[in-house]
Amino acid sequence: MLLAYYVHDLSPFLVRFGGFGLRWYGLSYLAGFVVGILLYRRLARQGYSDLPPDQVADFITMGALVGVLLGGRLGYMLFYDPTRFFHDPLVFFRVWEGGMASHGGILGLTLYTLWFAHRHQLSFRNLGDNLAVVAPVGIFFGRCANFINGELYGRITDVFWAVQFPKEILLYPPGHLDRLIGKASQIDPAFASPEAVIGGVTRSVPLRDLLAVEISPRYPSQLVEASLEGILLFVLLWTLRTRTRVPDGVLTGVFFIAYALLRIAGECFREPDAPLTAGLTRGQFLSLFMIATGLAFLFSARIDPHYRPEKGV
Numbered sequence: 001m002l003l004a005y006y007v008h009d010l011s012p013f014l015v016r017f018g019g020f021g022l023r024w025y026g027l028s029y030l031a032g033f034v035v036g037i038l039l040y041r042r043l044a045r046q047g048y049s050d051l052p053p054d055q056v057a058d059f060i061t062m063g064a065l066v067g068v069l070l071g072g073r074l075g076y077m078l079f080y081d082p083t084r085f086f087h088d089p090l091v092f093f094r095v096w097e098g099g100m101a102s103h104g105g106i107l108g109l110t111l112y113t114l115w116f117a118h119r120h121q122l123s124f125r126n127l128g129d130n131l132a133v134v135a136p137v138g139i140f141f142g143r144c145a146n147f148i149n150g151e152l153y154g155r156i157t158d159v160f161w162a163v164q165f166p167k168e169i170l171l172y173p174p175g176h177l178d179r180l181i182g183k184a185s186q187i188d189p190a191f192a193s194p195e196a197v198i199g200g201v202t203r204s205v206p207l208r209d210l211l212a213v214e215i216s217p218r219y220p221s222q223l224v225e226a227s228l229e230g231i232l233l234f235v236l237l238w239t240l241r242t243r244t245r246v247p248d249g250v251l252t253g254v255f256f257i258a259y260a261l262l263r264i265a266g267e268c269f270r271e272p273d274a275p276l277t278a279g280l281t282r283g284q285f286l287s288l289f290m291i292a293t294g295l296a297f298l299f300s301a302r303i304d305p306h307y308r309p310e311k312g313v
Helices: 024-045 053-079 082-087 089-093 102-120 124-149 166-171 174-187 194-200 205-212 221-243 250-267 282-303
Strands: 013-017 020-023
Touching: 013 024, 020 024, 024 053, 024 124, 053 082, 053 089, 053 102, 053 124, 082 089, 102 124, 102 282, 124 221, 124 250, 124 282, 166 194, 174 194, 174 205, 194 205, 221 250, 250 282
Parallel strands: none
Antiparallel strands: 013 020
């Protein structure tokens, strides 16, 4: 007896008006920023931060806009689609076409934090530590949005919790794709393009039944990464922040190293979305640089230790 897998049929829109609407992806960023502000304020009120609680919202908001959004978009262009970017730089502004890189967002946020600390004469390592504690919340919401969008899906598998993602058909060779489109058009003439088929899954049961026998079951790698890079990393850093007393910079170092290791593990479930580098996926390769950065933060904290709060935990 064949196992029936879930055919991904979630809409990327919470509310839709024609070709426009409120997307889950945008809401995931908003949720990450709001929850991040609330958690950072809590840390500041408890004495873990050099930044006063009433300045947290401004810091997180500008960090999100300048660091996460611009850094994430530029990172995607440079790390995953450089040829297209250099031939058409204006593609940077066509954000509705998709394309954000978490490594770019982390780098952008790090650079913004460095500038903010210098501008306001605050400890860069202290700002970074508290930001590192709340950052996994945003990563969690972002990965959940990836799942809702049916993007960044996993490798083919036969585990019982596998999911069939309609966007897989975008990888089909022309002959295979034309055959599938022909079958879909027999269900409804409107399903005459890959995009129409992908969008039609949310409303057509016969189309879902067709795709259930056409597309491959895959790991829901977005949820795997949400659990690793989001939940597990947050629990680790929140525990270290609130249950231990370590020098400024240690938590930032732990974030870089732990995120990199968890990302490398999560990528084992994910379908590579770029050519391999030395046998590693693009995400795994970029994570190696994060490990080096994390070790640098730990070394800096060891040779020049500063503690917050001064009176201990």
